[in-house]
Amino acid sequence: MHPVAPLTLSAVLAATVLLSGCGTQHGLSGGERTSGSPSCRPSPTAAGTTGTTGTTGTERDDVTLLGPGCGSVLANEFQVANNGTEKLTYTIGFDVLNDSGHVMSNVRQTVAAVGPGQTVKATVEPDTSAPGGGAASRIRISQVRAVPAGEAPSTAGACPPSGIHLSADEGDAAMGLRVVGLRLTNCGTGPYRLSGHPGLQLLDEKRTPVTGVRMLQGTEEISSGLEPAPAPQAMTLQPGESAHSSLAWRNTTGSGDPVNVPYVRVTAKPGAPAVTVTPELDLGTTGRLGVGAWRKTTS
Structure with missing residues (x-):
């Protein structure tokens, strides 16, 4: 029993990279560590405006939506900038909105082991076949959680030193x-x-x-x-x-x-x-x- 609606990754997110001609590719699950600016960055306003709350949802804590990706208005690049003093693993919740600004579904993505002063970029793209009352149009940031990278939970992959x-x-x-x-x-x-x-x-x-x-x-x-x-x-x-x-x-x-x-x-x-x-x-x-x-x- 949980107060927050499940954020189902498989239902609404597909692993993507930016289309060729848009500069550096950025993977969904981890993102690219970089300190430079993206080679393709449209205005973030269109990507995050909700139409119902009056807020853009393009920036929250250390996470910023960078706007539609090249070649698709549904692809949104985002970045995580760790302004703290320790390496952190971020879990970011996104709302997927339709043209009317209503939330169709929620998705969650983890960006692991972002070092102090480091910026990581990645791309999310909603699955347009997902149910929810209309075509997916925009994405906004709904929640950001960050834990020390050495204390991040795990269910699979490499076994931690704890065993x-x-x-x-x-x-x-x-x-x-x-x-x-x-x-x-x-x-x-x-x-x-x-x-x-x-x-x-x-x-x-x-x-x-x-x-x-x-x-x-x-x-x-x-x-x-x-x-x-x-x-x-x-x-x-x-x-x-x-x-x-x-x-x-x-x-x-x-x-x-x-x-x-x-x-x-x-x-x-x-x-x-x-x-x-x-x-x-x-x-x-x-x-x-x-x-x-x-x-x-x-x-």
Whole structure:
């Protein structure tokens, strides 16, 4: 259960490069590291205007839309400029709009390991066959999240030095109840021992610690409708085996200021390297988060 609509990459994004004659090619998944200006940069205004909100959506945090790509009004080049002091991995949400300015769908793209002072350029292009009420016309930036590159979550690819892939799913939501799953896979060459609950540190938009939230051992106090979790057990994951946990909360609001937690630093066990995920916790004013124990995945 999750408050944010899923951003389905395969439904609305296709990997593209700029057409020949438009200068340097820029890949979708990673982009080109460069400090120069693009050789083809139309005005960004036309690419981002929503027609409904009065804002362009062409620039947000470190990400800027650079306008339609050469040869297609639907291709949009964008750049990520890391103005910070550490290497970051960015996840960028885009809204795909029709001619009337209505959101047809959402897409998400990751640009990995952008160094301090570095600029990375890439191109997105909506799939014109995607459903959603009209032809795709424009793209705007809807959300930007950035985590330290060394703490970026992973589900596949090269095995990190920690020996595990760790990530959060997109969750589910109903009647104010939210649940997000954590998944850990042993991608190393030896056994990985695990027990208890994952360790969590809650972080705000600026990735500074959030205080005042009670961490509950288990999720039963959040909702009686959730499956009771067994007592924490020690386990050994052989290479390729996985375990899972869950985070549960309610977004009920009452007196006081609602608490929103976009980032969570997760440690699989004491002493393990942290992984920063973005479950977008909208905790309302409840001040509670249920944390399930690790359970070995059987299927």
